[in-house]
Amino acid sequence: MARAVVMVWFCARSTCSLSEPFAFSAPITNTRYKARFSARLFGTSKSKDDMSEKEIKAVDIRSELDNAFDYEGRLPSTRSISPDFRSGFVGIIGAPNMGKSTLLNALIEMDLCVATNRPQTTRHSILGVLTTTESQLCFLDTPGVIEDPAYKLQEGMMEAVKGVLKSSDIRVIVTDLFSTPIPDDELFSKVQKSQKQKPCIVVVNKCDLADKVNPNAKVNSEEGRTVTIVDAVAKWRGFLPDAMAIIPVSASNGPNDPGVVAVRRLLTGGPGLPAALRDLGRPVPGMFAYGVKGLTDEDAKLMLPKSPPLYDEETLTDRSERYVKKQSLWIGLICHSFQ
Numbered sequence: 001m002a003r004a005v006v007m008v009w010f011c012a013r014s015t016c017s018l019s020e021p022f023a024f025s026a027p028i029t030n031t032r033y034k035a036r037f038s039a040r041l042f043g044t045s046k047s048k049d050d051m052s053e054k055e056i057k058a059v060d061i062r063s064e065l066d067n068a069f070d071y072e073g074r075l076p077s078t079r080s081i082s083p084d085f086r087s088g089f090v091g092i093i094g095a096p097n098m099g100k101s102t103l104l105n106a107l108i109e110m111d112l113c114v115a116t117n118r119p120q121t122t123r124h125s126i127l128g129v130l131t132t133t134e135s136q137l138c139f140l141d142t143p144g145v146i147e148d149p150a151y152k153l154q155e156g157m158m159e160a161v162k163g164v165l166k167s168s169d170i171r172v173i174v175t176d177l178f179s180t181p182i183p184d185d186e187l188f189s190k191v192q193k194s195q196k197q198k199p200c201i202v203v204v205n206k207c208d209l210a211d212k213v214n215p216n217a218k219v220n221s222e223e224g225r226t227v228t229i230v231d232a233v234a235k236w237r238g239f240l241p242d243a244m245a246i247i248p249v250s251a252s253n254g255p256n257d258p259g260v261v262a263v264r265r266l267l268t269g270g271p272g273l274p275a276a277l278r279d280l281g282r283p284v285p286g287m288f289a290y291g292v293k294g295l296t297d298e299d300a301k302l303m304l305p306k307s308p309p310l311y312d313e314e315t316l317t318d319r320s321e322r323y324v325k326k327q328s329l330w331i332g333l334i335c336h337s338f339q
């Protein structure tokens with residue numbers, strides 16, 4: 001219905017512009033053109049009695065459009081929203097192959113993004129929406145950050161990451177048990193510099209592998225690498241002292257992994273964040289910022305701004321149903337071929 005109204009609106013616009021060409025005396029900017037065009041077309045200063053049938057039709061279509069869409073063309077929610085409702089964008093950022101897409105799928109409990117062991121599987125940012133009764137998280141999965149983009153596609157991918165870094169209200173930095181940031185990485189230093197202004201949490205992923213590596217391997221390991229959860233958390237606390245939390249996670253265990261549950265509750269502002277953190281086992285030193293012993297639902301709520309939902313509560317992604325089906329097929333094929 002909304003699409004049909006838009007079509008009619010465009011037709012009305014083009015008919016008017018063809019039949020009533022403008023006689024502008026001076027070159028005008030696109031903005032001025034639009035302002036004069038819409039003033040002429042919709043004639044806000046005119047009463048309906050002075051309008052032609054075509055103008056009245058245009059005004060009616062415009063008010064129908066205004067009623068159909070909320071700000072920025074998004075569909076308004078039909079349910080009543082509490083004034084304490086929170087919503088915002090959560091950027092999922094990290095080096096290639098850390099498990100960003102696996103984490104997003106686990107957080108929203110949906111196979112939205114393809115996750116493979118091939119680095120740079122994700123090529124553009126993908127939106128996944130999680131709506132609860134009190135908040136809406138708009139997750140943005142991003143391509144893995146690389147130091148020196150070698151070709152145009154990679155440059156574009158890094159631009160996508162920069163965009164997400166800038167526009168997200170919360171940053172989730174995903175690393176794995178073994179990795180530390182690339183020294184002098186431009187994007188990571190941006191995160192470091194703004195960690196006081198923009199809430200950030202670190203996910204130390206692939207913790208299931210902790211039992212499979214020799215803890216003494218760190219003695220001979222190359223500089224910066226960690227192999228235990230304790231070391232990884234301590235190291236990341238050193239890089240990001242103001243990070244709200246550093247959570248050990250095994251994203252490939254799915255939506256009910258205790259780490260995934262803790263991250264979800266932290267981002268939604270509870271309920272039940274302290275219990276979820278307790279379920280992680282004995283607190284690892286450095287999980288919380290210096291001097292902080294634990295986090296409450298109220299602490300977590302401060303991360304997201306108070307705002308009505310940005311998307312209709314039925315929205316799960318900005319991708320089409322066809323895209324999601326294709327992803328599931330891909331995931332199925334990949335799992336099958338590696339069995």
Ligand SMILES: Nc1nc2c(ncn2[C@@H]2O[C@H](COP(=O)(O)OP(=O)(O)OP(=O)(O)O)[C@@H](O)[C@H]2O)c(=O)[nH]1
Pocket residue numbers: 094095096097098099100101102103114115116117118119120121122123142143144145205206207208209249250251252253
């Ligand atoms: N063992 C283990 N493997 C994981 C975990 N999470 C993800 N993986 C695997 O790590 C690989 C990379 O996962 P992705 O989710 O595609 O990683 P990504 O960060 O999105 O990668 P890019 O999109 O290429 O940047 C896949 O083979 C996943 O199955 C985990 O918790 N444990």
Ligand SMILES: [Mg+2]
Pocket residue numbers: 100101102113114115121122141142143144
């Ligand atoms: Mg990915």
